[in-house]
Amino acid sequence: MMTTKKKIVFIANPISGFGTSARLNHIIDKNLSSDLFEYELYFTKRPGHAREIAAQAVLENIPIIVAVGGDGTINEVAYPLLGSSSTLGVIPRGSGNGLARHLGIPLNSAKAICTLNKAQEIKIDTCMLGDNFFINVAGIGFDGQVSKTFSQQKNRGFLIYAKCILTQFTNFKPILLEIKGKNISREGKYFVVAAANSSQYGNNAHIAPAASINDGFFDLVLMKPFPLISLPQILTKVFLGKLNTSRFVEIFPSKKVSIKLPQHFPVHLDGDYKPDLLNFDISINASSLRVLVPAQR
Template identity: 25%
Template sequence: MRRIALLTHPGAGRGRGARARSVVLPRLRDAGFEVLDLVGRDVDEARRLAGAAVADGVEALVACGGDGTVHLALQHVVPAGVPLGVVPAGTGNDLARELGLPADPRAAADRIIAGPRRTLDVARVGDRYVATVVACGFDALVAERADAMTWPRGPLRYVAATAVELRSLAPRRYTLELDGRVRTVEGVLAAVGNTSSFGGGLRITEGAEPDDGLLDVVVVRSLDRRGLVRAFPRLYRGTHTTHPAYEHHRVRSATIAAADITAYADGEPLGSLPLTVTAVPAALTVIA
């Protein structure tokens, strides 16, 4: 592998993505790689640059940023069968955390240079591919709120967004179709995970394995504000799975329906519910 592309978060003139790029780019070139340096001024330009690089035959596409940058890259590498590298430099970095990738950009570049490979599943929603978790409830409202915030930085942004959204917490009526089985439930949160965490380490779909060919569907049934505040710290530890309001299913396909929810995946908006999420086994090769 000698000709690769480095995709940095769109508009990364400053911040973590730019700092990581300034380390990773010379490190890869010093190791003998021909590196196409892709920095779009906005998401649309970054998308065009990534697509052109993959079509031109690069041997890997490296996403330097957070889960949103990974999500952008995923749309090109999965159909083309091109390996994905990840340099974690974003807000959540949940895929990098799942893969045990180092947070230090130099160490992450060295992992890409070493070139170990692993095959993962992805989730598919319509024509979009997802690496981590599709959020479909209170979790989606938090993601939407965090996406609009500029402060604080890092995972604390999700904590702040959660505090704001708790003020208007209300349960919703969900209709779930899980591998053809239909049920309804009142809940405050629903998520479909290919991996175990979202939002900077919230282990909502604890136990999810990204290479088992299945999706992990989690529903948190109706809780009041105080109950959710008490349960929230357990999400970081993955110990919420014993909570009486928690339920967990493993499926190949899930359709989630509820009113007034925009689903988020990899920290990016997907669209309004209902949505169908399908497992696509062994669809992604990662350098990890």
Template identity: 30%
Template sequence: MSRKIIYLINPISGTRGKGSLKQMIARHTKAKGIPFEIMDTDIDAKYEAVRKKVTTEGFTDIVVCGGDGSVNQVVHALADTDVQFGIIPMGSGNGLAFAAGIPKSSEKALNIVFTGEARLTDAFMVNDQFACMLCGLGFDAQVAHQFAKQPKRGLATYASLTTRNFFSAVSYPFQIAANKLTFTTEAFFVSIANSNQFGNNFTIAPKAVLSDGLLDVVIVKKVAKPLLLLTVMRQVLAGKLRHIENSLRSPVIYFQTEELIISNIGNAPMHIDGEPRDTPTRLQIKVLPQYFKLIHAL
């Protein structure tokens, strides 16, 4: 297939300068003999100009140079054009990129764009909001809300906020209906994952697969002291997962489902793909199987 690539660069993602990135992209793409264009991401997430280029000028690939939030916006706007999506990770977490085997190095990630394999990849909806990889309620969402307000972004800022919030974490009440079962619980956080991780190679759902048509739900319940979360998370990281019916008494509830309903009784904060969102009191969540083509590492 003859390829033609649009690179969309988020000018404010991460901490690295973008001038050298543009030069590197241009140099390597020209060396491959692939026609290309470099554009900025759209702050309003409309992407009508990009859509027009795809439909009238025959562009086949859109490569997002940004974080999970940028990928979310671009895929949501343009998945119906049937292009292939690539990622050069430039955010603070980059969970979707890492789940697809894409490294942090921009040059190595660009090589994946050239040599990788485009695979049909799931997404999901949270009420009427689109998600590529992760929706969180509670602890991690609180961090996301604070992170969005920081004048200086990047991994160091995110790690500092995570540590600070960890020791003051509070639990929230939820009612959850999935797989013909309804239960209530108090939890530090609820994660609905298509990817197997939060980001930064921190695993949250070891059995999650980007293209299995299932969402992986991880609920870390209220425990006696926040420090016990470390013990709880070892179960998740070790992959010691149980069916929903057998894990209700466990500190971690883990299950897979195509859809679920969450009553957010305590108005826990929410994020989608690392970006803070308004907190709904009722979330209807449903997988979108094989929704877009993502270039994975071989």
């Protein structure tokens, strides 16, 4: 008895480290079950191209659309899939891979492709910051400024990102803002304001240790200004997943909050810098995206 093979479209960021399409084709051919799937591979050619390819794949009713790259590439590929019958797959190839780490997707490309053969489908929440879509984490404040600086660098990678963090830390001044929501009302200066749908930025740096990606809430993380002497302790808590125990941090599970800034300020969405914003809402879109994750044993 013949079974119909499922179609998969792979959408790869050309700076994701594979070098050539032939190399990625070889890895897919070696690890993706040819009995279950037939696939097409596309490399993006410009910013926004991944979204265009994904949108066309949705129109063609492709059941599985796989983002090959970092959280920014995943963001582009995922947006056209919202509310559709298409399911997102992830092959992490970014600097931090926050979403993949949270979902338990292997960072090794061959292993990540292998998981597609026996993956399970789940529904996850997604978020909006104003008119801008994000899945993992959006940030205003210090991390928004770091993202802006990182976007201006010629080279990418974790070491360059770490350098941007150190450079901005000595220059950054906490921002004054007003935050209102159902269970929160705050006005003051903050070092970081992050909306975390998952638990981490990437590289196991946990900004919201208790965040769940399918509970119908994002975690609003407010970090107050802190003295330099407290930096090692805060970083330790970040990488141990205990930032919620810091006296400088408040975390509020939220469905919607409104934020007002006295001046335009940089924001990042899933690690990618967006032009400076002023006033906006952050909201959750519960169970809006189908995603493939490793099957539970």
